[in-house]
Amino acid sequence: MSQSEIVVEGRNLTIGYQVGKKRTEVHSRLNFQLFRGELTCLLGANGAGKSTLLRTLAAAQPFLSGDLKLLGRDLSAYSERELSRTIGVVLTDRTQAGGLTVYELVALGRQPYTGFFGRLDKTDKQLVEHALQAVEIAHKARCYMAELSDGERQKVMIAKALVQECPLILLDEPTAFLDVVSRIEIMNLLHRLAIEEKRAILLSTHDIEQALVLSDRLWLLSSTGGLECGVTEDLILRNRMDTLFANHARIKFDLMHGGFSPEVSGEKSIVLKAEDEVLRHWAQNALNRHHYFCLDACASAQKLPLLDVQAPDMLLYTDENGQTTCYSTFEALLHDI
Numbered sequence: 001m002s003q004s005e006i007v008v009e010g011r012n013l014t015i016g017y018q019v020g021k022k023r024t025e026v027h028s029r030l031n032f033q034l035f036r037g038e039l040t041c042l043l044g045a046n047g048a049g050k051s052t053l054l055r056t057l058a059a060a061q062p063f064l065s066g067d068l069k070l071l072g073r074d075l076s077a078y079s080e081r082e083l084s085r086t087i088g089v090v091l092t093d094r095t096q097a098g099g100l101t102v103y104e105l106v107a108l109g110r111q112p113y114t115g116f117f118g119r120l121d122k123t124d125k126q127l128v129e130h131a132l133q134a135v136e137i138a139h140k141a142r143c144y145m146a147e148l149s150d151g152e153r154q155k156v157m158i159a160k161a162l163v164q165e166c167p168l169i170l171l172d173e174p175t176a177f178l179d180v181v182s183r184i185e186i187m188n189l190l191h192r193l194a195i196e197e198k199r200a201i202l203l204s205t206h207d208i209e210q211a212l213v214l215s216d217r218l219w220l221l222s223s224t225g226g227l228e229c230g231v232t233e234d235l236i237l238r239n240r241m242d243t244l245f246a247n248h249a250r251i252k253f254d255l256m257h258g259g260f261s262p263e264v265s266g267e268k269s270i271v272l273k274a275e276d277e278v279l280r281h282w283a284q285n286a287l288n289r290h291h292y293f294c295l296d297a298c299a300s301a302q303k304l305p306l307l308d309v310q311a312p313d314m315l316l317y318t319d320e321n322g323q324t325t326c327y328s329t330f331e332a333l334l335h336d337i
């Protein structure tokens with residue numbers, strides 16, 4: 001893979017708030033690069049500083065010290081007009097311009113080129129139509145924003161950012177109010193747009209499952225570890241996901257299934273046998289929830305109870321005395337043990 005173009009680069013960046021003499025540093029010495037043609041997800045616990053970082057990158061608030069470059073030039077050297085042609089920002093807001101049609105709202109994205117009252121020329125119109133098609137909302141072009149679902153409205157806001165023709169698109173929790181189908185759709189869409197439209201796309205999200213599937217890179221932001229950046233799989237396999245919630249010792253990242261779950265308290269032990277990976281996973285899920293710590297068949301010499309999961313409706317439970325019972329549901333098994 002050839003080296004991608006760096007769109008944003010931060011060096012020793014301190015972000016936070018300054019009101020008069022009162023200075024609140026949220027993070028210091030942040031180092032990062034954002035690449036064209038890639039989708040990057042910014043993950044972090046509540047209050048980790050994701051919005052502060054996104055607002056800083058969008059030049060909506062100043063950074064406190066360090067260097068921040070956009071396409072190789074200091075961000076502070078950009079005029080308002082240049083910024084609006086370079087950075088597209090999509091915020092999560094449920095009440096977005098209900099009185100405008102989809103077409104009108106997307107067309108507003110051309111303002112940096114046409115001026116506030118500027119008329120759309122042929123190229124502008126082509127760009128609006130292309131963007132509506134790219135986000136698959138062209139069939140709703142004449143509908144009012146108020147008539148759309150949250151997911152559809154989010155697509156429209158993404159289309160508006162697209163027509164700005166910005167190399168950089170920043171989105172603050174674009175999937176926050178969406179159901180799982182719309183979340184997958186929006187994340188797929190953003191990943192496709194990053195590649196096909198050659199944009200650098202950075203979004204903050206709490207939807208870790210989707211981020212791990214579709215993110216080319218992750219930015220992990222935490223109060224203890226600062227900002228760690230890398231290709232998704234490199235960070236996962238170096239056990240970096242646990243830094244996200246390091247203050248919560250009982251929440252652990254499940255490397256096998258790519259999600260966070262409560263650590264197993266394991267008051268009791270049981271030997272779990274299951275040839276099938278899926279059966280094993282869900283049997284373990286049920287046993288962990290009931291405070292059993294699961295061991296492999298060969299791992300223990302002690303006399304322990306054993307669960308042999310042969311099929312979803314064939315659960316063979318053998319107690320410490322060697323007595324075996326066959327259960328046909330987890331409901332019955334969990335009731336008895």
Ligand SMILES: Nc1ncnc2c1ncn2[C@@H]1O[C@H](COP(=O)(O)OP(=O)(O)OP(=O)(O)O)[C@@H](O)[C@H]1O
Nearest residue numbers: 017024026044045046047048049050051052053204
């Ligand atoms: N205007 C402000 N002045 C001072 N501190 C602020 C201001 N806005 C936010 N903060 C602080 O900055 C820190 C980071 O907040 P931020 O909103 O960036 O976190 P976040 O990761 O986006 O959180 P969430 O996931 O809950 O949206 C918090 O401690 C917050 O209290």
